[in-house]
Amino acid sequence: xxxxxxxxxxxxxxxxxxxxxxxxxxxxxxxxxxxxxxxxxxxxxxxxxxxxxxxxxxxxxxxxxxxxxxxxxxxxxxxxxxxxxxxxxxxxxxxxxxxxxxxxxxxxxxxxxxx
Amino acid sequence: xxxxxxxxxxxxxxxxxxxxxxxxxxxxxxxxxxxxxxxxxxxxxxxxxxxxxxxxxxxxxxxxxxxxxxxxxxxxxxxxxxxxxxxxxxxxxxxxxxxxxxxxxxxxxxxxxxx
Numbered sequence: 001x002x003x004x005x006x007x008x009x010x011x012x013x014x015x016x017x018x019x020x021x022x023x024x025x026x027x028x029x030x031x032x033x034x035x036x037x038x039x040x041x042x043x044x045x046x047x048x049x050x051x052x053x054x055x056x057x058x059x060x061x062x063x064x065x066x067x068x069x070x071x072x073x074x075x076x077x078x079x080x081x082x083x084x085x086x087x088x089x090x091x092x093x094x095x096x097x098x099x100x101x102x103x104x105x106x107x108x109x110x111x112x113x114x115x
Numbered sequence: 116x117x118x119x120x121x122x123x124x125x126x127x128x129x130x131x132x133x134x135x136x137x138x139x140x141x142x143x144x145x146x147x148x149x150x151x152x153x154x155x156x157x158x159x160x161x162x163x164x165x166x167x168x169x170x171x172x173x174x175x176x177x178x179x180x181x182x183x184x185x186x187x188x189x190x191x192x193x194x195x196x197x198x199x200x201x202x203x204x205x206x207x208x209x210x211x212x213x214x215x216x217x218x219x220x221x222x223x224x225x226x227x228x229x230x
Contacts, residue, residue, distance in 0.1 A: 004158075031216065033216065033217070033218075035218075035220075040222075041222060042119070042204070042220040042221055043159075043204070043206075043218075043220040044220070045217045048216050048217060055216075056216070056217060059217070091158060091159070093159075095216070103149065103161050103164050104161075104216075104218065105161070106151075106158040106160075107158050108157055108158040109157075109158055111156075
């Protein structure tokens with residue numbers, strides 16, 4: 001059973017370009033979470049999605065950032081018109097449900113560097 | 116708003132020592148608390164998950180305790196080994212509301228165990 005998969009692992013973009021980060025949850029998991037880890041900081045929650053629904057996006061910047069988890073295919077975190085401050089590691093996690101004993105399994109992350 | 120603090124930020128010990136990592140959180144209304152390990156350039160690996168009704172969890176040389184009323188958790192590592200070198204993250208999950216599923220992370224303790 002493959003774990004949470006993220007691609008690309010490393011992404012370099014110039015200011016103003018778009019970044020698309022992909023996350024394939026573990027088999028049987030329908031809940032996806034995105035977190036961002038800025039340099040020298042802890043992981044910060046961004047968004048929580050279930051299939052075709054955004055459940056909680058309160059941690060995501062209102063401008064330039066969007067997320068989706070379609071019925072088929074991976075979850076996508078999209079950053080438009082990237083700026084240097086977007087450089088960070090973006091982690092995706094998935095879970096089977098949200099009961100207290102359901103742990104979140106994390107992917108290896110995508111390291112985004114904005115030049 | 117939940118704030119999670121980890122002390123110390125970094126720890127360097129010789130192989131064989133027993134050590135304690137500390138985590139504190141400001142809001143005691145948590146669903147569970149989880150300890151993760153993060154290796155450089157890698158994702159997070161869940162080590163132990165403690166439900167709010169539990170006092171401790173053990174796995175091998177690791178023991179995590181939880182004192183919810185005082186907002187504290189400790190991770191005890193017995194007979195440390197160089198392979199334990201990593202960053203250890205503490206994360207709490209709030210009890211209810213729209214943030215169900217969201218984890219709040221500390222900045223981590225960077226542990227180095229030298230031979």
